[in-house]
Structure formats: C-alpha cells, structure tokens
Amino acid sequence: MFTVVLRVYNTLTRETEDFVPLKGNEVNMYVCGPTVYDHCHLGHARSYVSFDVIRRYLIYRGYHVNYVSNITDVDDKVIDRAKESDEDTFELSRKFTASFEEDMQALGVIDPDVRPKVTEHIKDIIDTVTRLIDNGAAYSTPKGNVYYDLNSSPEKIGILSHQTVEGLMEGSGCRVDVEDDKRYQLDFVLWKGSPEDEPGWDSPWGRGRPGWHIECSVMSMKYCSEQLDIHGGGLDLIFPHHEAEIHQSESCTGMHPFSKYWIHNGFLTIDKEKMSKSLGNFFTIKEVLAKFSPGTIRFFIVYTHYRSTIDFSEDALVEAGRARKRLLNTISNVKHAIYEAPDNDDECGISDLIDENRSAFVDSMDDDFNTREAIGNLFVFSRKVNSIIANEKPGKSSLENVLDFYSEINQVLGIFEDDSNSGSEEQDSRISDEDINELIKIREKARAEKDWVKADSIRDELQEKGIIIEDGKDGVRWRRESS
Template identity: 75%
Template sequence: MVLKVYNTLTREMEEFVPLQGKKVNMYVCGPTVYDHCHLGHARSYVSFDVIRRYLIYRGYDVNYISNITDIDDKVIYRAKETGEDPFALSAKFTGSFIEDMDTLSVLPPDSRPKVTEHIPQIIEAVETLIQNGTAYVTRKGNVYYDLTKSGEKIGVLSHQTAEGLLEGSGSRVDVEDDKRYQLDFALWKVAPEDEAGWDSPWGRGRPGWHIECTVMSMKYGSQQLDIHGGGMDLIFPHHEAEIHQSESCTGKHPFSKYWLHNGFLTIDKEKMSKSLGNFFTIKEILKKFPAGTIRFFITYTHYRSTVDFNEEALEEAGRARKRLLNTISNIRHELSEAPEDGNDCGLLDLTEQTKDGFIRAMDDDFNTREAIGELFVFSRKVNSIMAYEKPGKASLENALDFYSEINEVLGIFEDNKSASPEENICELSEDDILEMIKIRDEARDNKDWKKADAIRDELKEKGIVLEDGKVGVRWRREN
C-alpha cells in the first residue's frame, strides 16, 4: 500500500515520498501564547499529532518541530490590558498550552523553539533578504519583503491572483503607509520605547510574524521541509509569506514539498476564533468532558474536514468511544477464562483484515474517519465471536495487541488525564463486578428476586450486561 497525501500546494493527492529516504522533517506552526488555547487549537494539534504518529508507525524517521510565538502584537496588547510583563504573560500561557497538549495525549515535539530565543538568527535572515534585494528598509525603520520581486509567485499556495488577494485580504494584511506595495509583509517592525524590542541594524524593533517560522523551521529541520502543516486560516498570508522569504533566503525550491492544512472547528457553522468571541478554551471543555472523549471527537473526523462543535456531538463521541473501550474490556475478561490451546474462531484472520483496512484508510490522506469505522466493525464482530464461541488465548491476546497498536497511532484509548467530574467516575473493576454477581447469586438462591433484579439493573446502568446460562453467569461490557 502507498501513502498518499493531499498537497495544498498542488491541490492534488500525491504519493508521499520524502526528500531524503525515510527521514521526514515536519514543521507545524505553534500557538501565539497570549491566552489559554481554545478547542480550535486542539483540533489542529491533535490532527497533526495523529499524522506524525502514523508516519512513525509506517516506519518513517520523523523530526517534528512546532514553535511558540512568545512575542507578538497580540502578546503586547494583552499584557497592556492586564498590566503584566509581556514575557511573564507569554511564559504563563506557554505553560498552559503545554499542559493542555499533555492532557490531550499530544506527544511533545522534538523541538519547541521560541521566537524570543532566536532574535539573532531572525536578524541575520532579514539581513540576507535585504542584501539579495528581496527586502527593503523604510524611513521609519520597518523592513518589508518586496513581493514585486516575485510577482509571478503571488498566490502560489492560496491559488488566488494578486488582485483577488488585495480585494479579499481585509484584516489579514497590515495596512501601513510606508509599504511600496500593499501585499508586502513585515520582516521587522519598529517597536516603541515602552514596548518589548531588540536592537537591530535598522533600529529597535521586533520580528514580523512570518519570518520567525522560516528561521526556526530551517534551524531545527532543514532548508527544505518534507511537510509543513497548520490550520487553513494560515494559508494566506502566513504560509505564503514563508514560501517567499524562505526560498529567497536559500535559493532552494520548494521550501516545503508537501503542505497539509487542517479544517476549521466551527460553532453553529461559524469558525471558532478568539477574534469573533465564539470560542471555548480547552480547559473549559475539560471541565465537562473527559480528555479521551475530546480527542476521539477530533480524530473521528478527517483532518481536512470542518467540525461543528456542540455538546451533543461530544456526548455522542463519548458514547462511541465507550463502545470500543467496552470491547477491549470484554476481551480482557474472556482472556481470564480462555483455553490455552483453543481454536482462534476466525479471530486471527479478522484482526489481520482489519489491520489492512486500517492502513488502507490511513494511507488515503490520513482518513481517520474511515480507519475508526474499521475498528467499529471489528469490535462488533469480536463481541459476536466471544458471545457464541470460546476463542483461545493466543487469538484474544493478538486482538488486544492490535488495539494497542492502533492506539499508538490514534491515541484514543489513552488513560484519561483531565479532572472533569465525568473523568473521575471510575468504571467498575473486574473484582467489583464479580463481587456483585456473587451477591446476586446469593439473592437468587434465597429467592430474593427484587434484590437480584436491582443488582442486574445497577450493573446495566454501569454498562455491564449479565447473561445467565446453564454453566453460570457470564458478563460483558456493553457494546
């Protein structure tokens, strides 16, 4: 099977072939840390976490870089509003972001560089662009990238004309009176004396938003990346700016071979964003829903698709995830009674077929929706086999190993880490269940049918189904 990805640069599905054998340099734009991150951020970083995990699963050596923008206009303005030091404020929200990602089982990047730690390298890159004639310094001391020097490439990623970008850019393009051309973008911005800034050959200032990613991706990755990722809202101007300035810095093309962008997370069909005020922070949602449910909710949608958020959808995601977890629990229960040399009852072939289906789905541009669909079909069939047959230990252990293997990719069966009320409701342990069954058996022996029925109903409410048979009572977690 061949892995194919949708490349925003070409607008086509392409076979994934890294620039250097099995080595993959992957850069994903990190957050601007001026507030707690919202669920839209979770959507992006969980999606790319799954992509990274799957590449590793398929045998690639992945070098994953994701930055922290810890100085920016938004950080400066928020610090002024709160009266905090901007560096203290960004440090606080960097910690909050890392905590959220850990809770959602997002693996830490191999490198997590911060803008403030790379000012000399950023200044050096800006100097390179000035020297090769693709950037200019204004009388105010701002430095801009000159897009008129590469006019044929404008719109390379957004697939729009310069005229279309000018008409539709709105607030996405800074309006400054010292620009030569309105689509030119800032590499270095003058900083007032009362704001954070650094000395440079052009005066005191701070980096523009785009140049930081060029510098950090090349320092910790390569001058040419295999994958550059981020949300669709970053295609223009951020990612297009990165292409222009990076290729101008190095003379190498392309800056990134594959561009991957995740879809939006919406509220009532409108993009979730802080600027619109229609956002929920990750921490707010974790107070209501388990971390595993949130991750499943995000993962059970193809990364390029739009996800519309509402609590009913999260509740449904929780129920769906629980069906898979219950099957895993059922297998573990069967293992305790399974014969050592028992027949596999078709379970080995079913597991291999499902693994093939999972890989086939994920090879199709990381189609997690279809991949998880394979797991639901597998779980139903496994439960059916266990209900009517007695598969041997080897086949059951193989099925459990398969779930663990899948979890290494999707992370949807991770131990829950959030502190929400629902999260802290522990499932009944096997010993608890067996003790309740014992009490029920005693009640039935004493013809205390009311008590026996009450125990059955209580177990049913907790997702435990009892099956009375000739050889005693069997139990399983609800599918």
C-alpha cells in the same frame, strides 16, 4: 510490511499525491504553533491533535520523523494583552505557554522534537532578514521597519492560496501589515520598529522586533532543513502566513520548493462559524476538559477527517463519548474473557480477522490519513470480536492478540487512553471489572438465599451501566454492552 503508497492532499497543487520524502525515509515536518496570549481554544486542539495523528502514522509507517512546532511568544497580540492585564509581556507569554503545554499533555499530543520560541532566536531572525536585504528581496525604511519586497518574486504571489493579485488585494485586511511606509500593499513586514514602552531588540535597522511570518522560516530551516517535506497548520494560515513563508524562505536559500507538501486542517466551527477568539465564539480547551474527558475530546476530533469541518456542540461531544465507550467496552470484554479463556490455540478466526482489519486500517490511513474510515472499520471489527466472545470459546493467546491490535492502533490514534484520572464533570460511568465481579458475587448470594428482589435489583443496576449478565449452566458470564 506495507505495499500500498501513502497518499496525501497537497494544498500547493490541490491534488492528492504519492508521499515521497525528499531524502529516503526521513521526514522533516514543521507545524505552526500558537501565539501565546491566552488559553488555547478547542480550534487549536483540533489542529494539534490532527497533526499529532499524522506524525504518529508516519512513524507507524516506518518513517523517521523530525517534528518541529514553534511558540510565538512575542507579537502584537501578546503585547496588547499584557497592556490590558497590566502584566509583564514575557511573564504573560510564559504563563500561557505553560497552559498550552498542559492542554496538549492532557489531550495526548506528543511533544515535538523541538519547540523553539521566537524570543530565543532573535539573532537568527536578524541574520535572515539581513540576508534577504542583501539578496535584494527586502528593504528597510526610515521608520525602522523592514519589508519583504513582493516584486522580487511576483511569480509566487497567490501560489498557495490560488488567488489572483486582485483577489489578494481585496482581502488584504486579514492580518496583513497596513503600515504606510511600504512600497506595495501586499509587502509584508519582516522586522518592525518598537516604541520604548514595548519589547524590542537592537538591530541594524534600530530597536524593534520580528514580524509574524519570518519566525517560522527561520526556525523551520534551523531545526529541520532548508527544504521541508511537510509544512502544516490550519486553513486560516494559508494566506498570508504560509505564502509569506514561501516567498522569504525561497528568496533566502534559492531552493525550491520550500516545502514539498503543504497540509492544512479544516476549521472547528460553532453554528457554522469558525471558532475564533476574534469572533468571541470560542471555548478554551480547559473549559471543555472540565466537562468532558480528554479521551472523549480527542475521539471527537479524530473521528472526523482532518480536512473536514467539525461543528462543535456539547451534544456532539456527548455522542462522541458514547461512540468511544462502545470501543472501550469491547476492550474490557476481551480482558474479562481472557480470565475465563481456555489455554489453547483455538483462534476461532481471530488471526484472520486481525490481519484483515490491520490491512483495512492501513488502507484508510494511506488515503490521506482517513481517520473517519479507520475508526468506522474498528467498530465493525469490535462487533465481530464481541460476537466471537459471546458465541465461541477462543483461546487465551488469540484474545491477547486482539488486545495487542487495539494497542497497535492506539499508538497512532491515541483514542484508548485511560481517563480514570480525568477531572471532568463527564463521568464515563464505566464500572470496573472488580466492582462488577463483586456485585455478581452479592447477586449469587442473594439468589442462593432466594432473595429475588435483591438479585433482580443488582442485575438492573448492572444493566443500567451497560453490563449484560448471562446465567448459564457453566455459571454467570458478563460482558459490556456494545454495538
């Protein structure tokens, strides 16, 4: 079906490359999940919606995708928040895990094939750390900490961030361990000793808990393979998290590369600053869902290329909702036209139009998942469909094919889902087909009774809702406004 090669931008090589999985058409894809110490913010939505689209498109392209994304349910941030709120650490992490899953369901993000939690894999983590010590790639200290020894693989330092050792040393305050018992400033913790008042597990090095980086190596290798096709996450994870994964995973298995393709989504910013809980400039997904429909939020994210920065504002979300509504109006116009369409095979060029736009969609998505261009093409397609409906009389089957094409695209982008059950303050203001037809009947009755004021009032009311009324010799036709 597809002849053009899918190409993806690889952070590791800084080049756009042909996508060729390690094993046939099987794709092992791992995306770093959230640390569950609070409700997730819109920056998290940006990441997980972006990778949801990438996963969906790979499936659309015929790949068998094994998608794994973890939950960090024990971590310094989780423990500190539990202390602040005087809650049990694990109760707190369970609460915010459920909150995260609820948010993802609302945004149409398909559950991963496996969503492993750190606390369920302590033995696996201890076994892996032991293996790294035995390999000479890690060392323990009298304090009960275990560190990865970067001098065991110096050639990999800066391999993903493309920075020099000096540059990494200068910026090593960014979630890099600062304990005073390690040999080298950039060595990172694999296992850290726990005080009695904090969660911990028995290990060969004393009571403690996993470091942040080791969990993803362990869970990706357990549920995917020792070598991944795709490893994904936000740009902020490149260093130290993803570089640490490369070091520890390749030292553990001896296999290179740990991941063939590294894919990173761009930031979501507010006033040009990265949205971050540490900066305090964030909106939770739940806060935004209270004002805007899930479809609008998802469209806002998808209508930007995944590697580009999105600057958040309510005005931008309002505009995204309007843009999405134009596409939804076209779908509604097609559904309405089907009821009046002749039952014949007159296509009016629709089959060629669908084939042309399916090819355009694939070309865009094959270019490093260019959703911005793909949706831009959909607007052009929709305008042409509206023109055919307004000026010609295509047969019912051809119009049904248009709906099938929108459904096909939606399997990848997920932007046409029904928002009717949304609890957001943002009302779609979309009036149903049934209500439109009822108002038209009332208007026709008013016209028959020469009540022109009432008839004009109904026409104006419908026009305010984006419904265009066309009075003709064959009766009244209506369509939803689009552009």
